[in-house]
Amino acid sequence: MAHRSALIPLVQRFFEHDPVAAVQSLETMKESDAMKVLRALPAPLAVQAFRFLSAGHAARLLEDAPPDIFREILDKLEPRQGATLFLNLSDEDREKFLEHVPEKTRAKIAELLQYPENSAGRIMSTDFLTLHTSVKVKDAIRRIRALSRRNAPASYVYVVDSEDHLVGVINMRDMLIASSTQTLESVMRTDIVSVNSFLDREEVANLLSRLRYFAAPVVDSENRMLGVVKADELISDVQDEATEDIQKMFGAGGDERAMSPVLFSLRKRLPWLHVNLGTAFLAASVVGLFEDVIARFTVLAVFLPVVAGQGGNAGAQTLAVVMRGLVLREIPRGKIWRLILKETSVGILNGVAIGLVTALVAWMWHGNAVLGVVIGLAMIVNLFAAGLSGAAIPLTMKTMGLDPAQSSSIVLTTVTDVVGFFSFLGFAVLFQNHLA
């Protein structure tokens, strides 16, 4: 025990000195050990460390927390973190959570959860300061000074009129250089950019990123202020959004996480595996059309994986580049055709290069020049189709208002498999008199 207590001041110093590094170390530990560390810290430091934890970790630690720390954390909870936390808890723990969270926070959490997933309303912070247009600068400063005692964050003061409509914003610097008897109305900036609470978080991120603002006020349809979305809080949302696309491309569902339970994963993935099975049978039936020629030349079967593999990989390269361009908004609408044309050219040129190599390998491996010609020609057609469809599929989905990520990879593989097998086995039939 003496041994353990000698370590506490050191651990405490680590959390004070570099909270991010300390919390990251905490996240790599077993939950029971992490809990021991949190317990050893003075309560305010433990609560602060808890705030820096990612939502998944925070939820798992909270589930195991002893009642006193549980209550302490819930007392200090910001509504925004509370809402994310709530969604990460199991059903049973959600009840316990709601029971112990202070009434006021609970109401705010419930409010945030009313907004659709991924909307500005869901992720906004509800801690902000609004003052009336007629307030004088000196009174505003007095108000800010009072609030600073309970450590409420405020980088902006939002200004509202008598109907509570948002009409302006003042940053602290403007407040600092204004004369103290001016009214807020005469100091505020009126070229304010607010976002509707239902706006998608990706749009909010784009807006802040373009305008180089670090916060945007969130308003309802009547222009009444509901909250603030801050750039630093959006960073994790933006990562979340971009990596969600990778999952959707392969039909894993946007809401699955690495640590989701097995049954959840099965429920999300099996439907798409069945879709993929259907398309695989489509590709198989193309091969089935050519069973006769395969029966004569079984070596053709050996090359089927090469045809499928190259088409799939070249198509995926194109798909990845186009998807990225869409996320980063680097594809002007007027250039869609140029992009499809470019990817098709890349496909043909890759096809010629890869076709030559494949033809040579096939020739040397099986000592059959005609087989080389067949696979080489098929490669050109296959990679042409891969480039064309790898670009056309997501761009068409986008133009039609669909999510370009949704299962685009499954559709693409079907195209490259069908075209690849058809061209390869088709050329084999054309050349069959010379193949033997």
Place this chain on the structure above:
Amino acid sequence: MAHRSALIPLVQRFFEHDPVAAVQSLETMKESDAMKVLRALPAPLAVQAFRFLSAGHAARLLEDAPPDIFREILDKLEPRQGATLFLNLSDEDREKFLEHVPEKTRAKIAELLQYPENSAGRIMSTDFLTLHTSVKVKDAIRRIRALSRRNAPASYVYVVDSEDHLVGVINMRDMLIASSTQTLESVMRTDIVSVNSFLDREEVANLLSRLRYFAAPVVDSENRMLGVVKADELISDVQDEATEDIQKMFGAGGDERAMSPVLFSLRKRLPWLHVNLGTAFLAASVVGLFEDVIARFTVLAVFLPVVAGQGGNAGAQTLAVVMRGLVLREIPRGKIWRLILKETSVGILNGVAIGLVTALVAWMWHGNAVLGVVIGLAMIVNLFAAGLSGAAIPLTMKTMGLDPAQSSSIVLTTVTDVVGFFSFLGFAVLFQNHLA
């Protein structure tokens, strides 16, 4: 002409009222048309609109800009935008650009470009305010007031000692509520979190996101201040970083963009297509081992695409979920084995479900129950391997200090193809006396 000039005030109003929407419309237009719009706007508005353009668009527009607008834009350029812009220009335009950019900005751009790609130094803004510890609050305010006239942004004042070392930070709110005769030393916060100029931008983003800071000072190894990285500017970097991974997974290279020239794309993709060709031949040689049994039962060839397709898709689902977990830092080091075990279980259970369906379809399609058993069993082995390797490959690469995204999809497909074909054709050999 009268017609055109009547439109100008309207367009101007649009740019004033909602610059982001206006610039987004601009980006969807042909370059020559976009240039016409920029020319029609008053110079300050054109320069401001230019600032909101994405780097790729900005570079292309700059290449076509008439000399007067070109010079106007370069005069007002921030070093940070200048550096990104420079990298997006063609070699020839880079020379012209450097010739016309003001000396002071050029020096700062050169400085930024010395830092490695994706480092804090490359993306920091060099516009910040430092004051000495002994400065009084009222003098600091006078200084801020003077700076505000030339519209320099300042949300924080950074405080340095006599050796120019960064020792503290003051936000505008603290300045506002301090008494005017205090020194900065007595007002500043000393628990300052600074980042080294060589730190990766992803790490900087994680730091700001965790701490909920909207800016971090960038320092050299001697703790002297070099710049500031802001959360709103990091948003596009974070999107860039996350979508880069999708490209790397398929061997398209992290630095290719949707609008990159054809030759650049070929140079980036062909090497990986050759690697993929090598692995495809590996899979083909597995099929080659079983040519005899395929010669006896050509129907086996028909099912090869089903084996490869399902293994590839199930593996990609796992890979996508694990990659996302790594990017979002949701996988504690102590849980790596649990995750691999979980994905393996999901693989086996998916294998049983998909195996049953595939067996039934094969049986009904070809009226051959043994064929159904062979493909069904192969599916279980195949999806087990897909789950195991889809998780183990990126996690092993990460543990070894490699980039888990780099070509992980190509390695994964090789594993699922080889295991899939070997098990499918192997079971066929085992059951060959009952297959006919």
